[in-house]
Amino acid sequence: MSRAEEELRSIVRKLLERKDVELVLGYEYYGRSVRPCFVSKPEEVERLVWNSDCWFNLATYLRSLRSRRVGIVAKGCDGRSIVELVKENQVDRGSIVVIAVECNGVFKPFKYGSTHVGRRLADYCRRCVTRVSPVADYLVKKGGQAPEDENTVAGDNASDWLSLFRKCLKCMACVKACPLCYCTECSIEGFKPDLVHRLRVPQELFTFHLTRALHMAGRCVECGACESACPVEIPLTRLYHELNEWFRENYGYAPGMSLSEAPPPLVFKEGGED
Amino acid sequence: MSWKPRVIVFTCWCSSSGVDQAGFEGFTYPPNVLTVRVPCSAVINPSLIVKAFEKGADAVLVTACRPSELRRVAPSRVTEARVSLLRRLLRTIGVEEDRLRILWISSNEGSLFSREVSRILGEVERLGPLNIGGSMVEQG
Amino acid sequence: MLFLDEDGFKRLLEQLVSNIRVIAPVETDGYFEFKTIKHGGEASLDYSNTRLPPKRFFLPQREVVFKHDPKTRALHEPMGGLEAVLLGVRPCDASALNIFDSVLLKPPNPDPFYESRRRSITVVSLSCAKPREECFCNVFEAGPIRGSGEDITLTRITGGFLVEARSRRGQSLVEVSASLFEEAGPEHLEEYGELTCRLTREMNSRIEISRERLVRLEATLDEGFFQQAAQRCVECSLCSFTCPVCYCFDTEDYFEKNAYVRTKGWDTCASTLFTRMASGLDPRVSRVDRFCHRFCHKLSRIPMAFNSFGCVGCGRCVSLCPVGVDIREVLKRWG
Incomplete structure (x- = not known):
């Protein structure tokens, strides 16, 4: 157990003992991998872990726990998505306690049938801009050991997106793992069958992915949950990153960096001459 | 049979009368240009533009009012921003970004419309067929 | 049981590829996927399992049930199914076909689309040598050596494969190229028995449950x-x-x-x-x-x-x- 883990556990124990929160969202081991866990009793705190396998973005659960006071273990990108959720009035900042953990990047998760033996740093972590969450009530420094990366070459940037889309099963894991995809009637899940019907795979995968990209543009915090959840490993974060770049170039805006910064589409000003 | 590009034009209320004007004034534009009239260019959901590409459009044009002629400038600027974002997206996934254009067309600019459309059509013809729908279905 | 040596297996694969569509695991981007192969060398058999199951060859993700033209009133029912050999399915995935059979082919209303595909595809399974750590096929008697839906079971042993025809279709496939096979010797059977014992023990040590409960x-x-x-x-x-x-x-x-x-x-x-x-x-x-x-x-x-x-x-x-x-x-x- 690392020092960071010890510190994390003591913070969570304190929070639960003082009844500051009803529930803490954290990570636990199961087998070789790490999965989200919900800790509600001080004696369960020993389950909590924090290392470079904790890739899932726990902010995904915040909306379904809206009525409760919850603590959440948040990496830099998770913190950014909490900021976005607060800005979009999906969660109440006052009812969540953010336990920020300093993150050095996460590994790609082990996938069924993979022939890769070594652990690899996830591609999106190479583009990371915030190692610590922009909002934090508690801070655990020096979280997770620096990942030993066997593959120092950055991911291949040029790829045939259409053939990547074609692999898609449309299992919706990207949508459901995303903290910011919270619509109860998702336009690409099939609630609006004229745009994307549930069954038209692969015909409508182009619209499926591009619509999702457009909905994530300027909102995506590049936490990589979609990419790591994907069973066929479509590098979605790279696509969303490009659109975020567009926002950065045109408006100097990056999502989830501060609570006071309004998203550009919201404050769109009439401007310029034609 | 020689291939003709299929072009979808989303026209706002004002610029659609510009398109009509082209007809009144005897300017022609090719028959493979299909216009879809919408109340304002800012209501065009970018997903519909994507859908148009998926359904077999080789190019999509959005015609909007000139920002300088509007009492409020924002709607056309919103469209401009969306089209620019969408062009970035198309470029990223490897579709030529010139397949999506925005044109400023006022209600009396029929000649401009027919001229521009013919020019763009020529460019699209050089780019060749897109066929997103077909390439998605093909077995990899 | 029959024995097929490495060389014989290669020749069998070439024979199959030249006669019929062969679908086998192919390595792409660090994963194995079932693909139609053009020559025997493409297939790779050193895989733990394919990332996605071979389900889509029997139940495609999307298929047309019928098309009806309102003008000519013609009804077109595409009934699919190219003759094919699906090679290298793991016993667990092959057992899934058995479940499909009992569910989808249950009289009085069998699924005709599934039926035609199931009839046209010969399934050759390859038993697991090293079960993955997530595997628990022993619980449902779906492996790791033998499954229940395949036509032929291959088991890798030293120097080749043990071949067991499990159905009439499998039998006929073996008979077509009978010259390649030889009767399995006692040393082969002994190795097979040891392998079965070892793997069963290994799997049972992980998880063992009562099915009745x-x-x-x-x-x-x-x-x-x-x-x-x-x-x-x-x-x-x-x-x-x-x-x-x-x-x-x-x-x-x-x-x-x-x-x-x-x-x-x-x-x-x-x-x-x-x-x-x-x-x-x-x-x-x-x-x-x-x-x-x-x-x-x-x-x-x-x-x-x-x-x-x-x-x-x-x-x-x-x-x-x-x-x-x-x-x-x-x-x-x-x-």
């Missing part, structure tokens, strides 16, 4: 446990789409290119749309209900109705689930 899962449902477990589920449908056994489908009617088309495609019980009716009523309204349903259906309802479990223990859902929902926890608790 498992069937009563639904009757003795502990909602507290499922509420705890379902908390974690984000309701993506990854588990059903990557499951070799999940066979639920939905149909869609639409008008396209002057014809009415009815298609059928994969559906999933994890989706909120799965049980929602036209009136808006949804009998499985909460996340816990849908979560429970998945396990009850696989482990309790399918066995009661069809006498075989709806799970083969391939471990895909365990490994791929983004939030670590683990069916083995349910098994260990009720088995």
